[in-house]
Amino acid sequence: MIKRTFLALLVLGTSCAVAQTESKLLSPVDYVNPLMGTQSKPSLSNGNTYPAIAVPWGMNIWTPQTGKMGDGWAYTYDADQIRGFKQTHQPSPWMNDYGQFAIMPVTGKLKFLEDDRASWFSHKSEKSTPYYYSVYLADADVTTEITPTERAAQFRFTFPQTDSAFVVVDALDRGSYIKILPKERKIIGYSTRYARGPLPKNFKNYFVIYFDKDFAIAKTWSEKSLKEGLELDSKHSGAVIGFKTHKGEKVIAKVASSFISFEQADLNLSRELAKDNFEVTKEKAKALWNKNLGKIAVEGGTVDQMRTFYSSLYRTLFFPNKLYEVDANNKNVHWSPYNGKIEAGYMFAGTGFWDTFRALYPFLNLVYPSINKEMQQGLINDFKEGGWLPEWSSPGYANVMVGNNSASVVSDAYIKGMRGYDINTLWDAVVHGAANEGPMEAVGRHGVKYYNKLGYVPYNVDINENAAKTLEYAYDDFAIYQLGRALGKPESEIGIYAKRSMNYKNLFDPSSGLMRGKNEDGTFQAPFSPFKWGGAFTEGNSWHYTWSVFHDIDGLSTLMGGKEKFVQKLDSVFTMPPIFDESAYGGVIHEIREMQIANMGQYAHGNQPIQHMIYLYNYGGAPWKTQYWARETMNRMYSATPDGYCGDEDNGQTSAWYIFSAMGFYPVTPAVDQYVLGAPLFKKVTLTLENGKKVIINAPANSADNKYVQSLQINGKAYSKNWISHSGLQNGAVLNFSMSATPNKQRGTTAADFPYSLSTEKN
DSSP: OHHHHHHHHHHHHHHHHHHHHHHHHOOGGGGOOTTTTOSOBTTBOSOOOOOOBSOTTOSOEEEEEOSOTTOSOOOOTTOOEEOEEEEEOOSBTTTBOBSOEEEEEEESSOOOSHHHHOEEOOGGGEEEOSSOEEEEETTTTEEEEEEEOSSEEEEEEEEOSEEEEEEEEEOOSSSEEEEEEGGGTEEEEEEOOBOSSSOOTTOOEEEEEEESSOOSEEEEEETTEEESSSEEEESSEEEEEEEEEOTTEEEEEEEEEESSOHHHHHHHHHHHTTTOOHHHHHHHHHHHHHHHHTTEEEESSOHHHHHHHHHHHHHTTSSSEEOEEEOTTSOEEEEOTTTSSEEESOOEEOEEHHHHTTTHHHHHHHHOHHHHHHHHHHHHHHHHHHSSOOSEESSSBOOOSOOOTHHHHHHHHHHTTOOSSOHHHHHHHHHHHHHSBOSSTTTBTTTHHHHHHHSSOOTTSSOTTHHHHHHHHHHHHHHHHHHHHHTTOOHHHHHHHHHHGGGGGGGEETTTTEEOOBOTTSOBOSSOOTTBOSTTSSSSOHHHHTTOOTTOHHHHHHHTTSHHHHHHHHHHHHHSOOOOBOTTTTSOOHHHHHHHHTTSTTOOTTSGGGTTGGGGGGGTTOHHHHHHHHHHHHHHHOOSSTTOSSSOOTTTHHHHHHHHHHHTEEOSSTTSSEEEEOOOSSSEEEEEOTTSOEEEEEOTTOOSSOOEEEEEEETTEEOOOSEEEHHHHHTOEEEEEEEESSOOSSTTOSGGGSOOOHHHHHO
């Protein structure tokens, strides 16, 4: 027995040593698992992701499609069959897609309907990376490979020996066009499928596909039947081309698309693919991923932690994605989802600010500011062409979620140093959005007349999610105030925003110590259950939204009776049972279920409203509790596996929480030059900023047990505060954390160490 145990340990030690040696040879992209989060369904989200084959912020993403065409759940890990390989622009299954089309190889009988052409596959014969995807389609005996560029891609199909090899192109229903040009080995077409709202003016996703083999067969199809002729404009158009192949023959298809024209799609293809073969495109895409992922180098963690870190980092680099293209004169141009015209300049789409203002945009401002500068220029064009800033773009205005959080996205970028764009137009845009109801509830401020008159949106005036709107508007007013100050606006112009940022106090109920809906006459709504999801709140309950006072945690703490009671209230979130009241929804939504099964009390990390709450212990003099719960959440709620998230990943937000937390700090208050400290996950993190400076985070004693910060030195000097500054990091910095298995309950406990709050600034 002893001998066997010794041998087992010897083998284990040898394999670990080999793994550690090999891991040093891996590049960042090799740690990424695009299947993280794909084992999801409408009733329970483990991420609601799909394996995205793309380059960072590319206009197009490709993915294998296991669901029905048009189903938001494009790819689910538990599925058995692939129906096609889809070009997608989908930010989430709940938002669904626009302009999608699909390509699928088949053999034997000519099959083009999605159920007929579907093929069984296995994850054992699937390889998924950000820059390359390969899968064996068993029914067709065909291996399909894909590698991407920003607006184009290459497919490589390896066929068996057959005289009946086909490639099906499906432009989907809702109106589509297809044309086969055999002499050019070319197919062109467009899709007008659009999921969110009425079809925008002049919306078409034009695509071109070139093959490297002559067509022996060329057919168009519509609905359930083949058609005569090589051109078809119908509700549901498609094409099939066929050829004879020998065993192992590889057929290449080069594909690109454009929202502008067929000519622009051709230009995108020739510019991005040029004469590159499949392997060259693949290596270029891999290099691009390594360049971007390599901005953050982590060392001294387990292989699983490395995989989770880089898989999460991968998810932060997609949305919003580029909607602009580069014309023949090398000018940036875009089709406008707002007016249907071809306009000059940048445009991005596919993000919801309710989710992403919290951590995703602050993350871009820290690590990838140049792309967010482009995004800010895109927001200028949103406003000029549509009259409003979007709160959810898909690709135009989508009527979903609450808040006016574009103000935060604009303000944080400018305060974190973005320059070189028309900030005055963005100032006009945020002021306009704050003062008016938009063309739909989710644009501008729904209920703004009540909010400005009463200081809150009332519960009893048929405005749903009123308390959530009030709390978010109050923070958004703070963001506008901060931007106004940075721009040198007079107090007479911006003071109103500082005043309104205190409107959160109007919803605080002293009897429960929580936020509560309030009626127009000033009475609190009754009956009141702090466990009731929805109603006054958005995808959460009072225990989640009470902490949504990002800009004035000290003021919230005072309302709760001081620091000690504030910390006790924070503790209660974790110690209460995960009970819930779903009556406002008429059923258990997936966010409720995810909280219930997490075994973290009322803490619902699978949704955004409470994700910052762990860091609030720093404002109450108990930073070691932040350190504990941040590590617990990273360990328990994230892994680089198909069930690796604890709710919707949401356009990079839930991943950005992990990346920040693994580095040891988090942006509790966007539009403020501070990050609130937690504790790093790795022994060393090297962050290379775009200005060439490096931020090095050392924690050599870090381990599963040593999760607590005993002391911190920054640039060789002892540092006691519970926050670090963005501007300080921009100069380059070395942070040396001394870690221990026991908390230091003296460090960071005085008010002088606490992070920013508007109340303390004003005192």
